[in-house]
Amino acid sequence: xxxxxxxxxxxxxxxxxxxxxxxxxxxxxxxxxxxxxxxxxxxxxxxxxxxxxxxxxxxxxxxxxxxxxxxxxxxxxxxxxxxxxxxxxxxxxxxxxxxxxxxxxxxxxxxxxxxxxxxxxxxxxxxxxxxxxxxxxxxxxxxxxxxxxxxxxxxxxxxxxxxxxxxxxxxxxxxxxxxxxxxxxxxxxxxxxxxxxxxxxxxxxxxxxxxxxxxxxxxxxxxxxxxxxxxxxxxxxxxxxxxxxxxx
Amino acid sequence: xxxxxxxxxxxxxxxxxxxxxxxxxxxxxxxxxxxxxxxxxxxxxxxxxxxxxxxxxxxxxxxxxxxxxxxxxxxxxx
Numbered sequence: 001x002x003x004x005x006x007x008x009x010x011x012x013x014x015x016x017x018x019x020x021x022x023x024x025x026x027x028x029x030x031x032x033x034x035x036x037x038x039x040x041x042x043x044x045x046x047x048x049x050x051x052x053x054x055x056x057x058x059x060x061x062x063x064x065x066x067x068x069x070x071x072x073x074x075x076x077x078x079x080x081x082x083x084x085x086x087x088x089x090x091x092x093x094x095x096x097x098x099x100x101x102x103x104x105x106x107x108x109x110x111x112x113x114x115x116x117x118x119x120x121x122x123x124x125x126x127x128x129x130x131x132x133x134x135x136x137x138x139x140x141x142x143x144x145x146x147x148x149x150x151x152x153x154x155x156x157x158x159x160x161x162x163x164x165x166x167x168x169x170x171x172x173x174x175x176x177x178x179x180x181x182x183x184x185x186x187x188x189x190x191x192x193x194x195x196x197x198x199x200x201x202x203x204x205x206x207x208x209x210x211x212x213x214x215x216x217x218x219x220x221x222x223x224x225x226x227x228x229x230x231x232x233x234x235x236x237x238x239x240x241x242x243x244x245x246x247x248x
Numbered sequence: 249x250x251x252x253x254x255x256x257x258x259x260x261x262x263x264x265x266x267x268x269x270x271x272x273x274x275x276x277x278x279x280x281x282x283x284x285x286x287x288x289x290x291x292x293x294x295x296x297x298x299x300x301x302x303x304x305x306x307x308x309x310x311x312x313x314x315x316x317x318x319x320x321x322x323x324x325x326x
Contacts, residue, residue: 181309181310
């Protein structure tokens, strides 16, 4: 965006820049950046919650144990409902995905933090891994009957080639939409907050209105964060179910 | 003069890209409205379909996010 009056520039996309933390210069694959730091914090948070929460193992759970149990039962029930009994073998992978994205999103809500799930590089790899593993799993479990996913036998015969093309295209669009949904939601929420913050910086005494707007968007953002983690996981379960039980 | 026209084109394009979010909002409202009307007729069956509602919301909202992403890319990244 062009500069305002030259004195105060609103730059809402600067919060997504990856900067190396301990060294200057260009980014190699081993550079410890702010993204690596927040991924590490998310990992430590997950380990702390689940290792120290379950450690006591009371029958009537305390607060932290209750949180850990609720999250576990929630994801377990989701996998069980959507993929059935034989999908439970893949529960650790789906649980890992859910926790990583949940903690990554929620940690992005803290002021001065960095949302590592807002980068297409991170969510693209997560979605690509889901896509590749689900496709390979479909071929391993079902052989060539997996291609029956695209040949819809309940449609009239004349329509089947067209539906085949449409189904194949929509199958390959899955990792794209899966990744962009999460990254776009995170980036959009934080960019909107920064833009309103920029307005509040300019307006002086009338900054009450943008600050109230920031409060409202923040509340919405808290809801969106949890829902996006849930949606990523539930779509992973749906794709897994398609691979394990292909059939239209 | 070319630089300013490019800048103007980018900003106008970003504004036009935001009209895509109107369709996304209507789509999300459609999904939730249908869920609500079904839930008020049959409250016992409503709890089993909240997951489907959230999946529907995610699909409908994703396209609005795509258009917002295009607007953001035009304004700040190109």
